[in-house]
Amino acid sequence: MQVGIDEIGFYTPNKYVDMVDLANARNEDPNKYLEGIGQSQMSVADQTQDAVSMGINATLGYLDHVDLNQVGLLILGTESGVDQSKSGSLFIKSALKLPAAVRTFEIKEACFGVTAGLMLARDYVRLHPHHSAIVIGSDIARYGLNSGGEVTQGAGSISLLIKAEPRILAINNGHSAYSADINDFWRPNNSATALVDGKYSKAVYLDFFERTFADYQRIKKWSPAQFEAIVYHLPFTKMGFKANNLAMAGQPAEVEHHLANNFTASAWFNRQVGNIYTASLYLSLLSLLEKADLAPGATIGLFSYGSGAMGEFYSGQLVSGYQQKLRPIADEQMLMRRQKLSIPQYETIFNEALKQPIDNVELASDEAAGYWYFAGTKNEVRQYHQK
Numbered sequence: 001m002q003v004g005i006d007e008i009g010f011y012t013p014n015k016y017v018d019m020v021d022l023a024n025a026r027n028e029d030p031n032k033y034l035e036g037i038g039q040s041q042m043s044v045a046d047q048t049q050d051a052v053s054m055g056i057n058a059t060l061g062y063l064d065h066v067d068l069n070q071v072g073l074l075i076l077g078t079e080s081g082v083d084q085s086k087s088g089s090l091f092i093k094s095a096l097k098l099p100a101a102v103r104t105f106e107i108k109e110a111c112f113g114v115t116a117g118l119m120l121a122r123d124y125v126r127l128h129p130h131h132s133a134i135v136i137g138s139d140i141a142r143y144g145l146n147s148g149g150e151v152t153q154g155a156g157s158i159s160l161l162i163k164a165e166p167r168i169l170a171i172n173n174g175h176s177a178y179s180a181d182i183n184d185f186w187r188p189n190n191s192a193t194a195l196v197d198g199k200y201s202k203a204v205y206l207d208f209f210e211r212t213f214a215d216y217q218r219i220k221k222w223s224p225a226q227f228e229a230i231v232y233h234l235p236f237t238k239m240g241f242k243a244n245n246l247a248m249a250g251q252p253a254e255v256e257h258h259l260a261n262n263f264t265a266s267a268w269f270n271r272q273v274g275n276i277y278t279a280s281l282y283l284s285l286l287s288l289l290e291k292a293d294l295a296p297g298a299t300i301g302l303f304s305y306g307s308g309a310m311g312e313f314y315s316g317q318l319v320s321g322y323q324q325k326l327r328p329i330a331d332e333q334m335l336m337r338r339q340k341l342s343i344p345q346y347e348t349i350f351n352e353a354l355k356q357p358i359d360n361v362e363l364a365s366d367e368a369a370g371y372w373y374f375a376g377t378k379n380e381v382r383q384y385h386q387k
């Protein structure tokens with residue numbers, strides 16, 4: 001029996017900043033952002049979108065196709081949690097009307113959270129083949145105005161349905177993991193924005209990639225030529241570009257050619273959405289599937305990295321007919337519908353979103369009809385409404 005990804009849902013908030021505008025406002029050469037960092041735009045969440053509402057919205061994209069009574073597991077991977085105790089997944093479970101028998105919780109290990117959830121879900125479905133699992137990654141990357149990491153912010157969510165006999169990507173047996181207790185990126189409890197040692201984090205990311213990729217090839221007795229494409233956690237697209245260069249080094253021209261072209265396809269959405277932490281790798285997978293032309297059966301490598309730090313490499317095989325399970329027009333429209341913010345507008349929204357909402361004051365959202373949003377707190381309890 002094969003187990004893997006059967007549905008992919010995507011949501012990003014309805015506002016963005018253009019990187020040329022941001023570069024001009026920060027007295028930087030726009031080419032540093034566009035080419036050096038590899039980002040063109042970044043989505044911006046106002047105070048009415050958080051990890052919970054974005055996770056609901058991402059799942060709505062495919063919810064009509066799911067037998068809710070068969071969902072036995074719901075996992076939220078996030079590093080933008082809304083509560084220190086209660087799992088954000090319980091608000092999501094309620095909005096999606098999942099059965100009371102669902103097992104649900106939140107996972108944290110920086111940007112590795114969704115991969116941790118996906119591996120748990122895979123093993124759960126192997127034991128309970130008539131059940132499915134929903135794994136959601138949902139995050140807002142905030143480093144702060146005028147900070148070094150500002151250009152690598154973003155907001156959005158990816159939701160995955162994990163099932164037996166999946167119709168998009170069957171996950172292969174085997175993986176290679178590597179962990180170390182280091183301090184490249186973290187967010188203390190008293191800080192709404194992340195702390196990062198940017199240059200160190202880039203070096204560690206590449207080190208973890210080299211280790212896990214080499215180990216995976218040793219375990220599987222494969223070479224880079226086995227992979228039609230490799231997708232990466234993309235905190236900014238240049239990061240994955242560098243890792244992909246390591247993967248391609250010394251390979252024949254045709255291997256280099258398809259790995260390079262498919263990397264460009266896999267970075268398309270991330271280049272416009274920005275960093276969405278836990279979900280970035282899976283946004284890149286969606287981008288690859290919708291923007292590249294891949295044959296069924298193609299092997300795709302996936303490199304997951306979460307600061308702190310945890311790395312894992314694994315792979316999957318594309319399932320015949322996978323294109324029918326994608327929604328490329330709706331996903332492109334998700335980007336096209338966004339309103340472009342001026343830098344002063346972005347700064348106001350950013351500062352507003354950092355504040356604690358005033359209790360018992362209902363927040364209004366400018367999202368389109370059907371989307372969910374955070375409506376503030378009522379007697380300190382978070383409220384989620386649908387437009």
Ligand code: COA
Binds near residue numbers: 196
């Ligand atoms: N045109 C083209 N490229 C330019 C340029 C220009 N005018 N000016 C600079 N660059 C290039 C630099 O050469 C560099 O490329 P390299 O990485 O290949 O060396 C790149 O742009 C970035 O320049 P740098 O000076 O390193 O930028 P920075 O000090 O502003 O820091 C980050 C960039 C990414 C380190 C910073 O934004 C950050 O800390 N982000 C968060 C990091 C993160 O997400 N870490 C988590 C990893 S999982």
